[in-house]
Amino acid sequence: MSTTAPARRPRxxxxxxxxxxxSAAATTLAHDPHASIDTIARAAGLTxxxxxxxFDDRDALLRELIDAGAPRFNAIADAVDATDPAPLALARLTDRLWTEAAHVQxxxxxxxxxxxxxxxxxALAPLRRTVAELVRRGQADGTLRTDVATPTVARLIEETARVVVTRLDASSPDARLLAVRAVLSIAGLSWREADAVLLSLDTEP
Known part of the structure; x- marks a missing residue:
C-alpha cells in the first residue's frame, strides 16, 4: 500500500x-539604475x-517592482474630485503624481x-482611464483643446509626463511647476491660463 506524501507548504x-x-532592488536601483542581479542579490543578503x-531574470524583477508601485499611483487617480474643472483636476493629478514619483524618480x-x-x-490602466476621462470632460466644456481627438490628447499627456519624469531633476525647486505646466500646455492651455490654474493650486488649503 502506497501513501501519498502531503504537499509541502512553501517555506x-x-x-x-x-x-x-x-526592497533591496528598489534601494539599489535608486542609486544605480544599471545595477546587476549580483549587486541586487548581495544587497538582499542572498546569492x-x-x-x-x-525571479527568472532581472526583467522579471523589474516588472514586479512596477506592479508593486502601480497601486500608489492608481490610488491618486481614484482620488480625483469629479466636481473640479477639468484643467484644475488635471493639474492636481499631475502635481500629486509628480510628488509621488519624485520620491522614487x-x-x-x-x-x-x-x-x-x-x-x-x-499596470497603470486605472490612472490612464482617469486621464482620458478628464480630457473628455475638458473637451466637452471647452476648457481643453478640441483640435485633437480625446485618445490622442490623453496619449500626448502620458508621453509628456513620461518625458518629465525621466528627464527633469526632481531635486530642482522648479520641477513640480514645470511638470504641471508641461501637461497643461499639451492639454491646450496657454501659459496665462496655466498660471491661473497654478495659482488656484498653490492657494489651496
Missing part, C-alpha cells in the same frame, strides 16, 4: 525573501542562485523607459 521565509529582494529561485524612470513602458501602461 515561511520564502515570502520574506521575495519582499526583501524587492545570485537564491535570487533566481524567486529613478525607479519611476526605469518603469517608464522604452523597455517597460507597455508593461507599465497595463
Amino acid at each position: 515561511r521565509d520564502a515570502a520574506a525573501n521575495r519582499a526583501g529582494i524587492l 545570485r542562485r537564491a535570487l533566481y529561485g524567486h 529613478v525607479a519611476a524612470a526605469l518603469a517608464l523607459d522604452e523597455t517597460h513602458v507597455e508593461w507599465t501602461a497595463a
Whole structure:
C-alpha cells in the first residue's frame, strides 16, 4: 500500500525573501539604475542562485517592482474630485503624481523607459482611464483643446509626463511647476491660463 506524501507548504521565509529582494532592488536601483542581479542579490543578503529561485531574470524583477508601485499611483487617480474643472483636476493629478514619483524618480524612470513602458501602461490602466476621462470632460466644456481627438490628447499627456519624469531633476525647486505646466500646455492651455490654474493650486488649503 502506497501513501501519498502531503504537499509541502512553501517555506515561511520564502515570502520574506521575495519582499526583501524587492526592497533591496528598489534601494539599489535608486542609486544605480544599471545595477546587476549580483549587486541586487548581495544587497538582499542572498546569492545570485537564491535570487533566481524567486525571479527568472532581472526583467522579471523589474516588472514586479512596477506592479508593486502601480497601486500608489492608481490610488491618486481614484482620488480625483469629479466636481473640479477639468484643467484644475488635471493639474492636481499631475502635481500629486509628480510628488509621488519624485520620491522614487529613478525607479519611476526605469518603469517608464522604452523597455517597460507597455508593461507599465497595463499596470497603470486605472490612472490612464482617469486621464482620458478628464480630457473628455475638458473637451466637452471647452476648457481643453478640441483640435485633437480625446485618445490622442490623453496619449500626448502620458508621453509628456513620461518625458518629465525621466528627464527633469526632481531635486530642482522648479520641477513640480514645470511638470504641471508641461501637461497643461499639451492639454491646450496657454501659459496665462496655466498660471491661473497654478495659482488656484498653490492657494489651496
